[in-house]
Structures are given as C-alpha cells and as structure tokens.
Amino acid sequence: MAVFLRNLVLSPSTKYLVKNVTLAKNVASFSTCAQRWNKAADELDELPDPIDLATGLEKRELLAELAGDPDPFNVKIRKRGAGTRDQPTEVPSAFEARIVGCICEEESPSISWMWLYEGKPKRCACGHWFKLTYKAPI
Amino acid sequence: MKNHQFHLVDPSPWPIIISFVILNYTIMTLMFFNTKLYTPMTISLTFIIWTMFTWWRDIKRESTYQGNHTSSVMVSMKYGMILFITSEVLFFISFFWSFFHHSLAPTCELGLMWPPKDIHSFNPLHIPLMNTIILLSSGISVTWAHASMCVNNLNTTLKSLLITIFLGIYFSILQFYEYISSPFSISDSVYGSTFFLTTGFHGMHVIIGTLFLIHVFFRMKNIDFSFTHHLGMEMSIWYWHFVDVVWLFLYMTIYWWGK
Numbered sequence: 001m002a003v004f005l006r007n008l009v010l011s012p013s014t015k016y017l018v019k020n021v022t023l024a025k026n027v028a029s030f031s032t033c034a035q036r037w038n039k040a041a042d043e044l045d046e047l048p049d050p051i052d053l054a055t056g057l058e059k060r061e062l063l064a065e066l067a068g069d070p071d072p073f074n075v076k077i078r079k080r081g082a083g084t085r086d087q088p089t090e091v092p093s094a095f096e097a098r099i100v101g102c103i104c105e106e107e108s109p110s111i112s113w114m115w116l117y118e119g120k121p122k123r124c125a126c127g128h129w130f131k132l133t134y135k136a137p138i
Numbered sequence: 139m140k141n142h143q144f145h146l147v148d149p150s151p152w153p154i155i156i157s158f159v160i161l162n163y164t165i166m167t168l169m170f171f172n173t174k175l176y177t178p179m180t181i182s183l184t185f186i187i188w189t190m191f192t193w194w195r196d197i198k199r200e201s202t203y204q205g206n207h208t209s210s211v212m213v214s215m216k217y218g219m220i221l222f223i224t225s226e227v228l229f230f231i232s233f234f235w236s237f238f239h240h241s242l243a244p245t246c247e248l249g250l251m252w253p254p255k256d257i258h259s260f261n262p263l264h265i266p267l268m269n270t271i272i273l274l275s276s277g278i279s280v281t282w283a284h285a286s287m288c289v290n291n292l293n294t295t296l297k298s299l300l301i302t303i304f305l306g307i308y309f310s311i312l313q314f315y316e317y318i319s320s321p322f323s324i325s326d327s328v329y330g331s332t333f334f335l336t337t338g339f340h341g342m343h344v345i346i347g348t349l350f351l352i353h354v355f356f357r358m359k360n361i362d363f364s365f366t367h368h369l370g371m372e373m374s375i376w377y378w379h380f381v382d383v384v385w386l387f388l389y390m391t392i393y394w395w396g397k
C-alpha cells in the first residue's frame with residue numbers, strides 16, 4: 001500500500017527537508033528506532049574525489065602530479081647531470097629567464113645564485129654548465 | 139603569466155575595515171565600562187562579526203571555488219594556524235601567571251590563605267568535573283570525525299561532528315549555570331578576578347570553537363571538502379583540542395589545586 005506521507009527525515013546528511021516517502025517502506029520512521037538515521041538512497045555517503053572537487057591551480061597541480069611530474073612548479077632541488085659545455089644541466093622554466101642556484105661542492109656552505117637566460121647556456125664559477133629549457137606552465 | 143604555487147591575494151578591503159572596526163569596538167567598550175551604555179558596543183560587535191564573516195567568505199571562495207590553495211599554500215596556512223594557537227597559549231599563560239602570582243603567596247589582605255578568607259569556591263567534583271568529562275568526550279568525538287573524514291565517510295563525519303557541537307554547547311550551558319549560581323563575583327578579591335577572567339576567556343574560546351565547528355559542519359554539508367583537502371576542518375579540530383587542553387589546566391590548577 002503506497003500511502004504518501006509528509007515525513008521529516010532526520011538524517012544528518014539531508015538538508016532537513018520535508019520529503020515524500022511511502023508508508024510501507026518507512027514505518028520505522030515513526031518509531032524511535034535508529035532506522036530514521038539511515039540515509040536515503042539519493043544521498044552522498046562520501047565526499048567527491050579530491051581531483052573532481054578541486055579547481056583552478058590546485059586541480060592543475062594535482063593533475064600534473066598524477067601525470068608523473070613530481071615538481072610541477074620547477075622549484076625542487078635536482079641532481080646535476082654531466083654539466084659539461086656540450087651536455088649542460090637542463091633547467092626547466094616557463095619564462096625566458098630564471099634564477100638558478102648551484103651547490104658547487106657537496107659540503108658547500110653556500111649556494112651560488114645566478115640568472116639563466118633562454119638560449120644562453122651559462123657556466124657557474126665551479127665550472128658546471130646550465131641551460132634553460134622551456135617547460136610549458138601548468 | 140603565473141607559474142608558481144603561491145597565492146598572491148587580490149587587494150581586499152577587509153584588513154583596513156576590520157582594523158577600524160576593532161578600534162571602534164575598543165573605544166565603545168571603554169564607553170560601556172564608564173557609562174554603562176552598551177548599544178554602541180553591540181553595534182560595533184555586529185560590524186566585527188559582519189567583517190569576519192565576509193573576509194572568511196572570501197577565503198572560502200578563493201580556496202573552494204577558485205582553487206588557489208595549492209599544496210604549499212596549505213602548508214603555509216597550517217603554519218599560520220600553529221602560530222595563532224601558540225599566541226593563544228601565551229595569552230592564557232599570562233592569566234595562569236597572574237593566578238599563581240596571587241595564589242602561591244597570598245597577601246595579608248587575602249587572609250594569608252588561598253582561596254582568600256570567606257571565599258567559597260566551587261567543589262571541583264561537581265559541575266567542573268562534569269565539564270571535564272564533556273570536553274574530553276568531545277575530544278574523542280572530534281577525533282572520530284577527523285578519522286571518518288580521512289577514510290572519506292561523510293555520514294559518520296557529520297554525525298560525530300554533530301556530537302562534538304552538541305557537547306560544546308552543553309559545556310557552555312553548564313558553565314553559564316555555574317556562573318549564575320556562583321557565590322562570589324568578579325569583584326570579590328583577586329580570586330574572583332582571576333577566576334572569572336580565566337574561565338570567562340576560556341568560555342569565549344569554547345563558544346568560538348563551537349561556532350567554528352558549526353561552520354565546518356555546514357561547509358561539509360555544502361560539499362566544500364574532500365578527504366585530502368579539508369584545512370578548515372583540520373584547523374577547527376586543532377582549535378578545539380587547544381580549548382580542551384586549556385580547560386584541563388584550568389581544572390587542575392584553578393578548580394582543583396586552588397580550591
């Protein structure tokens with residue numbers, strides 16, 4: 001018997017709206033039984049996926065990390081490569097110039113900072129070569 | 139073109155507005171102290187609340203709807219909250235300092251005793267013990283909420299948050315009852331002054347923490363969080379634990395040791 005009642009569903013995940021429910025299925029709603037706390041079929045029981053919920057830069061960062069780029073903003077420390085004039089260490093940037101810091105020796109107490117320009121490989125005072133490579137912004 | 143992970147905020151009117159509103163509130167409160175005219179103070183307080191609401195609404199928009207809070211922005215926000223809570227701890231340390239200053243060596247005006255002569259202090263095993271149990275239980279339920287959030291269980295998170303909010307409100311009600319039934323007032327010797335100043339500020343922090351949790355509850359219902367990005371919730375939980383810990387010290391020193 002489908003008797004429609006105006007029933008206040010007191011579930012914490014509803015918006016306390018008055019809903020149409022059938023008597024046959026919701027007899028427990030009239031009792032003090034914990035049944036009334038159970039969620040309705042159309043309610044979320046978990047929050048959306050973090051990437052679905054995210055937007056803007058936050059989402060692009062998450063997607064870049066998912067795509068296998070652990071350093072989407074090119075700010076983390078990287079191991080130097082061979083560093084010769086023919087095989088300079090490539091430094092990614094989305095701009096035509098950026099600042100690079102070279103840890104010349106393993107125990108160096110300081111970092112040698114320098115500007116690096118597009119198309120102009122640069123040699124640090126320690127003899128290590130760097131070259132700017134273009135990496136599209138995220 | 140922006141290609142960095144930091145959030146350089148847009149020009150906002152709220153910092154300057156809140157500065158002037160707080161200045162106004164200070165003056166109006168002093169006016170209330172001197173003339174008992176409370177309407178200007180109330181109006182000023184309304185403006186403070188309105189500015190806070192709009193400022194935090196903008197932050198919500200910047201994070202949830204514009205996606206400006208990248209992982210490193212989240213880290214800096216956490217540091218900000220840690221520093222804020224540290225400053226709050228020091229704020230309460232000043233009240234405890236004052237309490238111990240007066241209670242450890244009571245002057246002859248107090249009768250060389252603590253509590254001072256003819257001050258009937260509260261029995262720590264009555265309402266204060268109940269309040270301790272309430273706050274410790276709310277600490278459990280808020281941890282439950284956080285744990286449910288981390289496993290992406292929205293239903294349990296909302297239920298346990300509701301329990302925490304209920305316990306917070308219950309604490310405030312009991313504290314209010316204790317205040318109205320108190321046999322001493324804020325002007326009854328330094329005991330009354332330190333007692334009501336310290337427990338009063340703690341009570342205000344409980345109310346703010348409860349409002350913060352209620353705000354988080356509605357944001358959760360509005361689906362503003364995900365199980366990896368819910369800074370507002372995390373910070374409300376930190377704040378709640380801070381309030382909880384302050385109460386434990388209050389209970390141990392002012393209610394129990396200082397009885």
